[in-house]
Amino acid sequence: MGFATKAIHAGNKPDPTTGAVSVPIYQTSTYAQDGLGRHKGFEYARTQNPTRSALEENIAALENARFGFAFASGMSAIDATLKLVKAGEHVILGHNTYGGTFRLFDRVLSDYGVEFDLADTSDIASLETHFKPNTKMVFVETPTNPIMTLTDLAAVSELAHSRGAKVVCDNTFMSPYFQRPLDLGVDIVLHSTTKYLNGHSDSVGGFVALNDEKDAEWIGFIQNAVGAILSPFDSFLVLRGTKTLAVRMDAHDRNGRMVANFLAEHPRVEKVYYPGLASHPQHELAKRQQSGFGGMVSFDTGSLENARKVLESVKLCTLGESLGGVESLISHPATMTHASVPAEARQQLGITDGLVRVSVGIEDADDILADLDQALS
Ligand code: P1T
Numbered sequence: 295m296g297f298a299t300k301a302i303h304a305g306n307k308p309d310p311t312t313g314a315v316s317v318p319i320y321q322t323s324t325y326a327q328d329g330l331g332r333h334k335g336f337e338y339a340r341t342q343n344p345t346r347s348a349l350e351e352n353i354a355a356l357e358n359a360r361f362g363f364a365f366a367s368g369m370s371a372i373d374a375t376l377k378l379v380k381a382g383e384h385v386i387l388g389h390n391t392y393g394g395t396f397r398l399f400d401r402v403l404s405d406y407g408v409e410f411d412l413a414d415t416s417d418i419a420s421l422e423t424h425f426k427p428n429t430k431m432v433f434v435e436t437p438t439n440p441i442m443t444l445t446d447l448a449a450v451s452e453l454a455h456s457r458g459a460k461v462v463c464d465n466t467f468m469s470p471y472f473q474r475p476l477d478l479g480v481d482i483v484l485h486s487t488t489k490y491l492n493g494h495s496d497s498v499g500g501f502v503a504l505n506d507e508k509d510a511e512w513i514g515f516i517q518n519a520v521g522a523i524l525s526p527f528d529s530f531l532v533l534r535g536t537k538t539l540a541v542r543m544d545a546h547d548r549n550g551r552m553v554a555n556f557l558a559e560h561p562r563v564e565k566v567y568y569p570g571l572a573s574h575p576q577h578e579l580a581k582r583q584q585s586g587f588g589g590m591v592s593f594d595t596g597s598l599e600n601a602r603k604v605l606e607s608v609k610l611c612t613l614g615e616s617l618g619g620v621e622s623l624i625s626h627p628a629t630m631t632h633a634s635v636p637a638e639a640r641q642q643l644g645i646t647d648g649l650v651r652v653s654v655g656i657e658d659a660d661d662i663l664a665d666l667d668q669a670l671s
Contacts, residue, residue: 368486381407
């Protein structure tokens with residue numbers, strides 16, 4: 295079955311009681327039981343909810359995963375996944391991730407005895423030097439937020455597996471439409487469904503998909519035991535979102551390429567970060583590992599003052615955090631999404647005060663280009 299077909303049909307069975315074509319929002323906290331120990335498979339809504347189950351089946355199918363779990367946010371999905379690691383064990387974390395991911399390791403997990411090291415996972419030779427006898431996991435984002443650096447998922451998986459470690463990939467920027475990490479050897483794939491999967495900037499959620507039965511059992515146990523579940527209404531919204539994922543991602547990709555090319559030619563722009571540009575150092579890997587380049591484009595304006603002028607002059611693009619919605623969003627990573635990354639580390643990564651990130655929406659490309667042009671001018 296093709297991707298667009300799966301996106302529309304996986305998990306989306308007509309409702310057994312009414313035939314409703316759209317999976318209903320089962321807005322209930324509990325379920326009537328027929329007798330002690332006799333029920334219809336549903337006991338309590340933290341544990342099971344039919345709307346959430348439909349979404350879990352849907353996204354798991356899109357990632358070619360056997361198991362999927364929906365969480366209340368991308369961060370709670372990441373946190374649940376990190377509960378596969380115990381105190382005294384070690385994780386290698388990609389040195390450029392969403393700021394909140396770094397913050398979770400730096401400010402929370404490290405206080406609970408989880409050791410971690412930052413590594414440039416795009417450089418396999420240097421990554422190799424970070425493994426320790428107690429390394430249990432390599433956590434990567436590809437492309438990274440916001441510098442758009444790629445990690446070769448097949449190569450990292452081969453290396454990590456040879457050292458007895460699992461690989462986790464945050465696939466939020468690509469969505470399963472453009473990249474399917476499990477097919478490349480990755481063990482666990484994560485999403486902030488807040489972004490492309492939902493696609494309409496009206497829900498916060500997260501997802502974990504994987505194939506290993508034992509790990510899936512534990513993630514499911516954590517989902518219920520900790521309880522950071524996606525609500526029935528949000529599950530409905532994301533399920534509605536994924537139905538159009540294929541057409542939306544094609545449009546994001548088309549517009550993303552146009553914006554990147556436009557910025558690369560613009561005299562006020564010093565540098566553009568977009569794997570679809572032939573000048574991107576990992577363009578060949580991007581073509582091999584992804585089936586598109588997507589809608590995330592970052593560019594350096596040279597100074598905080600220039601960035602501020604652009605960010606405060608846009609009219610169509612909205613200044614705000616987040617990404618992956620149908621509308622174009624523009625942000626300033628240094629003070630917004632990556633403020634929790636130390637200033638020195640930000641500089642080394644290229645997250646300068648002049649860096650601007652655009653989540654290119656699916657409006658008419660000419661309108662987006664005209665807006666960026668007038669803001670840059
Ligand atoms: O916001 P939440 O749904 O909890 O997802 C966190 C998260 C995880 N992974 C990646 C790659 C992300 O980009 C995010 C959230 N990012 C933003 C809010 C942002 O503007 O970059």
